[in-house]
Amino acid sequence: MALQRLDNRAARALFLDxxxxxxxxxxxxxxxxxxxxxxxxxxxxxxxINTVARAHDMILFSRRPTYRPANLKRLYERDRALFEHWTHxxxxxxxxxxxxxxxxxxxxxxxxxxRWKAWRRGAFEQKFEEVLQHIRDHGPVSSSDVGxxxxxxxxxxxxxxxxxxxxxYLWRTGALTVIGREGFQKxxxxxxxxxxxxxCPGASPCDEEATVDWLCNAALDRLGFATSGELAxxxxxxxxxxxxxxxxxxxARGGIETVEIEQADGSLRKVxxxxxxxxxxxxxxxMPGRMRVLSPFDPALRDRKRAERxxxxxxxxxxxxxEAKRSYGYYVFPLLEGDRLVGRVDMKAHxxxxxxxxxxxxxxxxxxxxxxxxRRLEAELDRVRRFAGMDRVAFADGWLREPM
Numbered sequence: 243m244a245l246q247r248l249d250n251r252a253a254r255a256l257f258l259d260x261x262x263x264x265x266x267x268x269x270x271x272x273x274x275x276x277x278x279x280x281x282x283x284x285x286x287x288x289x290x291i292n293t294v295a296r297a298h299d300m301i302l303f304s305r306r307p308t309y310r311p312a313n314l315k316r317l318y319e320r321d322r323a324l325f326e327h328w329t330h331x332x333x334x335x336x337x338x339x340x341x342x343x344x345x346x347x348x349x350x351x352x353x354x355x356x357r358w359k360a361w362r363r364g365a366f367e368q369k370f371e372e373v374l375q376h377i378r379d380h381g382p383v384s385s386s387d388v389g390x391x392x393x394x395x396x397x398x399x400x401x402x403x404x405x406x407x408x409x410x411y412l413w414r415t416g417a418l419t420v421i422g423r424e425g426f427q428k429x430x431x432x433x434x435x436x437x438x439x440x441x442c443p444g445a446s447p448c449d450e451e452a453t454v455d456w457l458c459n460a461a462l463d464r465l466g467f468a469t470s471g472e473l474a475x476x477x478x479x480x481x482x483x484x485x486x487x488x489x490x491x492x493x494a495r496g497g498i499e500t501v502e503i504e505q506a507d508g509s510l511r512k513v514x515x516x517x518x519x520x521x522x523x524x525x526x527x528x529m530p531g532r533m534r535v536l537s538p539f540d541p542a543l544r545d546r547k548r549a550e551r552x553x554x555x556x557x558x559x560x561x562x563x564x565e566a567k568r569s570y571g572y573y574v575f576p577l578l579e580g581d582r583l584v585g586r587v588d589m590k591a592h593x594x595x596x597x598x599x600x601x602x603x604x605x606x607x608x609x610x611x612x613x614x615x616x617r618r619l620e621a622e623l624d625r626v627r628r629f630a631g632m633d634r635v636a637f638a639d640g641w642l643r644e645p646m
Contacts, residue, residue, distance in 0.1 A: 245512070248467070250504040252523040254552055254581045256466040258472050259526045261542040262305045263578065266530045270473040271306035272313040276338065277323050280306060284464045284476070285333040286314075286597035287539045288326070290426040291561065293573040293599065294591045294630050298334065300537035300575075303629050310629075316638055319422035322436070326420040326428075327413075330544065340441045342456050344448040346479045347416035354411055366407035373408045374417065374432070382421055382431040385409055416443040417599055458488045466522070467515035472545065489514050529580040533618040535587065536576045543576060555583040555606065569646060570604060577603075579618065584609045589623075596633035598623065600641050607645040616642075 258264040262282055269275065279302065280286055289297035295311075302309045314334070318324040324334040327343055328350075335343075358366065369389070377383055387419035389405025402410070409430055412418040416504055419436040420428045433442055440446075468476075474485035492498040492514075499517050502510045516522070536543060538559045543549050550556050554559070557576060560568040571588035578584070585605040591598050600623065605611040623635045 244517075245500055245502050246520055247502040247510070248504065248520065248523055250506055250508075251550070251581065253467070253503045253522075255529065256519070256523040256527040257552060257580060258529070258542065260464055260466045263542055264526050264529060264581075267305055267307055267532070267534060268490045269306055269308070271302065271309035273321075276302070276306070276309070276313055276317055280324065280334065281336045281338070281462075283541050284330050284460065285335045285541075287329070287541070287544070288332045288334060289539050291573060294589060294626060296410075297539040299535045300535070301540055301630075303626075304534050304536055304540070306377060307625060307629075315422070323439070324348065328478070330475065331539075337441075339460075340437060341446075342453050343479075344416070345450060345453040346614065347414070347443055347478075348448060349479065351415040354414060358407060358411065366404040366411065369405045369624075373405055373412065374559075377418070377430065377432055382429045383409070384424065384427045384429050386427070407428035454484050454488060458485055458492075460637070462498070462514065463517070467501060467513045467519060469513050472548065473514075475545065483559075494556050505551045507551075511551065531580055531618075533577055533579045533584070533615070534621045535622055536578055538573065538575065540576070549583070553583045554608070557586070577619070578621075579615070582606075582609070583613070585611070588617075591632055593632075596631075598627040598630060598632040598635045600635065600637045602638070602641055602643050604643045605645050609645075611642065 255264060262279060271279070283301075286298045286301050291297065294300070295303070298312045299309070302314065311601055314324075318326070318334055321581050322589035323337055325337050325343075326332065326334050327346065329335070351374065355367070373383075373388055376388060377582055380387075385406040385499055388409065389403045392405055409418065413420055413428075413430055417433060418430045419433045421431045422429055423435055457477050461473045461480075465472060465476065470485040470489045471482055473489070474480045474482045480488075489498065493500070496517065498514045500512055501515045501519055505511055516523050519532070538557070543557060546557055555576065558569075560570060560574070561572060565572070570586060573590075574586045574588045576586050583606065585603055587603045588601045588602070589598060603619070605615075609615075620635070625636050627633075
């Protein structure tokens with residue numbers, strides 16, 4: 243029997259819909275509405291770089307222009323509707339998912355104990371009880387509140403002292419919970435003082451099989467279609483072999499099927515999807531015509547290879563590339579228009595002079611940069627300018643570059 247097939251346009255539409263990018267960017271962006279958006283995405287990655295705005299704020303703003311950073315802070319730190327932990331990187335995650343992180347706590351304990359002994363050096367395990375007792379006695383702490391008499395190594399900001407390493411380990415393994423950030427520095431408290439008792443690790447045995455089942459189902463629902471490897475990578479807790487076995491079981495019971503997805507270059511790729519994937523794609527409405535700036539860490543772009551296959555958009559962040567070797571710039575923002583990634587813009591908020599300065603824009607090779615596109619870009623940059631608290635947008639001479 244022939245496999246179901248989604249052409250490239252239908253695949254892009256379904257994928258963008260799953261990432262809340264297929265509808266007009268509009269609607270309320272606080273409280274339960276913001277929580278619902280984050281639940282729909284699964285998580286929102288946190289990042290400290292603030293070239294225009296922090297990544298998590300740009301991710302939410304691109305979908306809900308009424309969003310403001312205080313809305314996320316309130317939901318996370320006051321309402322406790324979110325918790326912070328790791329997926330592929332640090333992220334805020336709906337609190338209702340917390341019990342599914344017990345498996346992550348267990349696996350991080352196994353992994354980090356061995357890895358950090360070699361990496362961090364110093365006897366960080368000996369600091370566990372000391373750090374926990376300090377928090378019991380004095381309340382929440384940041385890393386600057388512990389280990390004040392301990393020496394760091396010479397490896398840079400990541401070369402933590404033993405008590406800082408203990409804090410991170412106890413957080414990653416569930417004994418501590420991050421309750422918020424000051425600036426971008428985490429504050430930790432005892433998990434039992436933050437998380438409802440029935441959700442805490444140890445309240446019930448961790449059901450490994452049920453957790454893997456939930457994580458794979460939840461990943462597929464947020465991707466629309468995926469290989470077993472992509473399902474494992476989504477939350478970065480399920481092991482590739484577990485995801486492969488899950489797909490085999492779901493295929494046998496009819497919960498998923500193998501389908502073919504047309505890539506941007508016309509080739510076909512076999513993936514897994516729900517049996518009604520074609521109907522799901524048809525139900526996606528017309529794409530919004532406006533242009534919008536995406537964060538380099540947007541969940542739709544997190545998997546760079548998938549974005550390249552689906553959209554023909556090759557993107558690599560160049561933060562860690564020496565300036566002389568960068569192709570584009572330090573922190574370049576992708577531009578989404580409808581269902582296409584049409585270019586990338588290098589810009590920065592100069593807060594000392596209230597200016598959002600655009601250094602350069604590179605259209606994609608297949609895009610003709612018309613006056614209409616420039617007007618759509620200007621309208622979006624003005625929205626971003628207001629969000630970043632800048633007074634004006636300024637364009638450098640020669641800002642519109644030739645495609646590379």
